[in-house]
Amino acid sequence: MPDDGARLLTGPRVEPLLRAAVEHQGGQLLTWSLDHVDAAPEQSTTATYVAQVAWPHGERTELLGVSARTGDLSPSDARADIFEDGHRKVAVWLYPNDxxxxxxxxxxxxxxxxxxxxxxxxxxxxxxxxxxSLSMIAYRPRRRAVVKVVVNDPREVFYVKVLREKVFADIHHKHQLLRQAGLPAPEVALTTADHLLVTRELPGMAMARALFEPGDPCSPEELINLLDAMPASVAALERRPPWSDAVGHYARMVSATLPELGDELGWLSNQISTGLARFPLGNEPTHGDFHEGQLRVAGGRVVGMLDVDTIGPGRRADDLACLIGHLSTIQRMNQQQEAKVRDLLARWVPVFDRRVDPVELRLRAAAVVISLATGPYRGQEIDWREQTIGMVRSAGALVRQVTPNG
Known part of the structure; x- marks a missing residue:
């Protein structure tokens, strides 16, 4: 099996590389801990580390990034510092110089x-x-970042998407396309030559928060109508593979961290792929990553739709399944919140079943859950094992609803 660097970057042998990288910058590494892992099994691994560093001007907490690959380094790796551990070359950088x-x-x-x-x-x-006031909302090393910018006196809020060069023009175009069609996508206030997309804050409250306020955040019909209002031109964009296409990949990623789940994940992956084989690709306009974190609501209505980078042709079941998958795996809820989400799903899923094939919906939702099961380990959550096992069990419950003798 090709060495993708995962063992090196997640174990103690990475310390000499981190130490050398910090010393190269003029500092001294005092302590470090693994912060985040992005792995493409048998291809590459990128990890970030929280490090305490002594600089000539004083001590600071820094974020270090390291990328390892099975083959040659990528052209953009040359923008980082290249180090060798005796067997391979790796790219190392100090945040924010991604x-x-x-x-x-x-x-x-x-x-x-x-x-x-x-x-x-x-x-x-x-x-x-x-x-x-700046705060980092999301950072996927070498992929994307989102920074919230609050301007005071008077207060205005912007979100800055930090993008890779190869996706920048496409994502900008998608925002414009939806806005021109009257969809509540973010307004682009500014673009820059180094691939920043600055958008204005949408109205309303995040649906992820509104879920736990009194009443329903919106109706299931409202969600379907929003998706069905996307212009037909979205279906002419480049196709993004549905989450279910990569279920085997995500199952292997989870199995690599929890081998005891290998048989269960293999069975689930096979059931999902086999069960979905009879459904064509589809040419409906879809969001591509539709869930409670992407929606803004007010007065029981959807007033904003975020993260439209992924829009393109697909099947409506993809979007509705994505929402079900995310709602099924919300972490850190108390009993009252869990009851609220279970009640919403119990009432919303039958409405979705009338719009799309119920078997397809559950199989695609299970695939989304398996993709999400990679998150706790990537984010190095303290209880990542328990969270991951719980997610795999949720995927299994969805598959068994529609699998004879499951």
């Missing part, structure tokens, strides 16, 4: 963000770094 996210240094610091907003005349007045 080799694939060239705009991250601009988005990570208030002074540079203020300069960017002022140069783009995004606001009606110039702002200073002191008027900005």
């Amino acid at each position: 080799p694939d996210l060239l705009g991250l240094p601009r988005a990570a610091f208030p002074d540079r963000m203020a300069e960017t907003l002022n140069a783009g005349t995004v606001l009606t007045r110039p702002v200073t770094a002191e008027q900005l």
Whole structure:
């Protein structure tokens, strides 16, 4: 089996590389811990580490990133520092100098963000770094980042997507396409040459939060109608494979971290792939990653749809299954919250069943759950084993609902 670097980057043997990288920058590594792991089994592994570093000007907490590959390093790896452990070359960088996210240094610091907003005349007045509050909402090393920018006096909120060069123009076009069709996608306020997409905050409350407020966040019919309102031109965009196409890949990723789940995941993956083989690809306009974290609601209605990077042709069951999969795997809920989500699913799924094939819906939802089961380990959650096992069991419950003798 090709060595994808996972063992090196998740074990103690990575320390000399981290130490050498910090010393190369003029610092001294004091302590470190694994923060996040992104693995493509048998291809590559990228990991980040929280490190305490002593610099000539004082101690700081830093984020270090390392990428290893089975074959040659990628062209963008050359933007990082290249080190060898005696057997292979790896790319190492210090946040925010991510080799694939060239705009991250601009988005990570208030002074540079203020300069960017002022140069783009995004606001009606110039702002200073002191008027900005920045927080990292999401960071997938070498893939994407999202930074929330709050401007004070008066308060305005922006979200800055830090993108790779090869996807930037496509994602910008998708935002414009939906806005022109009247869909509640984010308004693009500014773009930059280093691939930042600055959008204005949408109205309403995040559905992920509204789930736990009194009443329903919206109706299931509202969700279906929103998806069905997407323009036909979305179906002419490049096709993104549905989550179910990669169920075997995600099952192997989970099995690599929890081998005792290998047989169960193999059976689930086979049932899902076999069961979905009779369904064509589909040419409906789809969101591609439709879940409670992507929606804004107010007054029982959907008023915003986020993260439209993934729109394209597919099957409506893909989108509805994605929502079911996410709702089925929300972590850290108390008993009252769990009861609320179970009740919503019990009432919403039958409505979805009238719009799409019920068997297809459950198999696709199970595939989404298996893809999500890679998350606790990637994020190095303290109880990642228990969370992962729980997710695999949820996927199994969905498959067994529609599998004879399951």
